Amino acid sequence: VIDPAHGGADTGARGASGVQEKDVVLHFATLLRDLLQRQGLRVVLTRQFADNPSADDRAAAANAYRDAIFISLHAASTGRTGTARCYFDGTPPRGPLPAAAPLAWDRAQEPFALASQRLATLIQAQLHQAFSGSPAEPQAAPVRPLRNVAAPAVAIEVSSVSVRNREPLDAMALPLAEAVARAISAFRGGAG
Ligand SMILES: [Zn+2]
Numbered sequence: 630v631i632d633p634a635h636g637g638a639d640t641g642a643r644g645a646s647g648v649q650e651k652d653v654v655l656h657f658a659t660l661l662r663d664l665l666q667r668q669g670l671r672v673v674l675t676r677q678f679a680d681n682p683s684a685d686d687r688a689a690a691a692n693a694y695r696d697a698i699f700i701s702l703h704a705a706s707t708g709r710t711g712t713a714r715c716y717f718d719g720t721p722p723r724g725p726l727p728a729a730a731p732l733a734w735d736r737a738q739e740p741f742a743l744a745s746q747r748l749a750t751l752i753q754a755q756l757h758q759a760f761s762g763s764p765a766e767p768q769a770a771p772v773r774p775l776r777n778v779a780a781p782a783v784a785i786e787v788s789s790v791s792v793r794n795r796e797p798l799d800a801m802a803l804p805l806a807e808a809v810a811r812a813i814s815a816f817r818g819g820a821g
Pocket residue numbers: 634635641642650702703704
């Protein structure tokens with residue numbers, strides 16, 4: 630499940646020249662979808678056009694499937710253009726998980742914390758190779774929309790929308806898709 634963040638009236642980050650995060654991430658998401666589909670994966674986008682689904686609706690798109698992977702795409706207004714970072718939800722677990730009772734919606738991510746961290750580590754290693762200046766390790770962050778996802782879930786953020794024109798940013802879309810595709814294939818091929 631690929632989640633192009635923001636959308637509709639929510640533009641996300643905006644650069645001085647008018648580059649908007651919601652448009653950039655939709656472009657990235659479309660390319661990533663096409664590449665993953667060519668690898669034989671079933672891919673769902675949480676939004677296709679100018680809409681802005683709620684965080685719950687985005688999570689529900691992933692929670693509808695068994696064995697899903699959730700990837701949220703963002704573009705920052707800061708950071709060196711041509712770099713990319715991967716995040717997993719670093720919210721500390723709120724006590725032991727219940728054995729039988731259904732898990733509260735906002736704790737859906739907790740059982741997947743380790744898997745998400747492993748996925749983020751694989752993705753960041755690829756991003757580090759593909760985009761020089763990118764960190765080698767992913768970061769834990771309280772990423773609110775990931776918290777409701779009952780699947781391995783990460784957010785990827787590229788820099789930056791404060792470019793004069795979108796070309797250097799759009800040029801990242803294919804290498805990013807290839808990096809994520811390699812990481813997913815390593816993730817699926819590994820334990821689990
Ligand atoms: Zn964003």
